[in-house]
Amino acid sequence: MVAGSTELHEADREKRWAASSSVAAAIFLTAFKLVIGIITGSLGILAEAAHSGLDLVAAAVTLFAVRVSGRPADREHTYGHGKVENLSALFETLLLLLTCVWIIYEAIQRLFFKSVEVKPSVWAFVIMIIAIGIDFSRSRMLYRVAKKYDSQALEADALHFSTDIWSSSVVIGGLVLVLIAERFNLPWLAKADSMAAMGVAGIVIWVSFQLGQRTVTALLDGVPASVRDDVVRAVRVPGVVEVKQVRVRRSGPEAFADVMLTVERDTSFERTHDIASAAEAAIQNLLPSADVVVHVEPVRADHEGWLTTVRVLAARHGLGAHGIRIYDLGKGGHSVELHLEVSDGLSLDEAHGQATAFEQALREAIPGITQVITHIEPVGDGIARRQATAADEAYIRRVLETLSEDMGFKCHPHDITLRRAGGELQLTFHCTMAAGTPITDAHTFTERIEGLIRSQVPNLGRVVIHVEPNGVLDSDSRGDPS
Secondary structure (H helix, E strand, O other), X not given: OHHHHHHHHHHHHHHHHHHHHHHHHHHHHHHHHHHHHHHHOOHHHHHHHHXXXXXXXXXXXXXXXXXXXXXXXXXXOOOOOOHHHHHHHHHHHHHHHHHHHHHHHHHHHXXXXXXXOOOXXXXXXXXXXXXXXXXXXXXXXXXXXXXXXXXXXXXXXXXXXXXXXXXXXXXXXXXXXXXHHHHOOOHHHHHHHHHHHHHXXXXXHHHHHXXXXXXXXXXXXXXXXXXXXXHHHHOOOOOOOEEEEEEEEEEOOEEEEEEEEXXXXXXXXXXXXXXXXXXXXXXXXXXXXXXEEEEXXXXXXXXXXXXXXXXXXXXXXOOEEXXXXXXXXXXXXXXXXXXXXXXXXXXXXXXXXXXXXXXXXXXXXXXXXXXXXXXXXXXXXXXXXXXXXXXXXXXHHHHHHHHHHHOOOOOOOEEEEEEEEOOEEXXXXXXXXXXXXXXXXXXXXXXXXXXXXXXXXXXXXXXXXXXXXXXXXXXXXXXXXX
């Protein structure tokens, strides 16, 4: 957070410095062009003085915009104050157009309705050459800062002053033609100064149109279509099923992106968060420092199986599901049997109501299911901390040994743990089997073992049997599997 604040402060400081330098240059050029224009009577130079005067106003507005746009977001401006830079660029465009109107009007007057004597002098050429040098240096400086911090206001200023170079060159050309007209007695060339002013107006109109188009687009939250297409491609990170919506807008130098993605509905919460983070990083790699919001929606994938649908629907109803079995009843009908986990704090009526709602939702989700049978199991959050007595443990070990010797119970039981909770015994132990045993056979075998143990041990509650391949000792094992 501190590093980010430091970077923002540095950006704000450099942008203000660039805008302030532009204001100082505009003051100098406006004053000198005005003085030389009055002395020489050159409409071209006076037009340039007026143009530089408006440049001064535009530069001052840009400085103000840069200062305001650096303010953080607040309750009334939740997207920040970046749009002030866009408004500044629009204001500058209007000033340029007003300049063009005056220049064109005065040029037409001098060309067709009145005669004004132009007196080219060395000072006229000097000031225009100086103006070209200053405009060249400040436009490059403004372009550099604008590109570095993606500032439209500074970029508009830079574009504006870069065109001043060409307009000043046109004025110099007009003054040269006036000198030639005096030297060689070519009266028709005396109108070259007014023609040069028209050339300046033409350049300014073209720049104003380009600048105004971009500014209005930014104010209307428009972005190039290629930017949206790039974002769509970037957010197709692994795990994304579909990119449903992409919205990108700019507020001055800042970019904002809102994206809606879909993922398979059995995707875990942690995985969904990772997908959203990856999409956000992809956008920020494309639009550095962008403010990104990624919304993720779960959807049913085309390849989703019935087992996944059952689990997802159970989770949606706040229930757990295991031991799911699907049977083909023929003629297109299927039966689903499963263990449904509910809170142990519910009454039978409440638990049955939850199971019924789940069963109805399952039938609607999978029309091919004609029968749903649920075995309701209570699942609590309590932790059994009471150890069983030594007599209980000795008895359980004798039962396991008897099963192993008399009933072919060959799974090498070890890591035996016995606890007592709620008046019942709870048994867990590890059992080793051949590594190549199919998992379905291993599960069937453990169910058979559990049944045999329950037949020998009264008042036995939960039984958990952990199976593992021969030669493997779990990290939490405490005994010898042999």
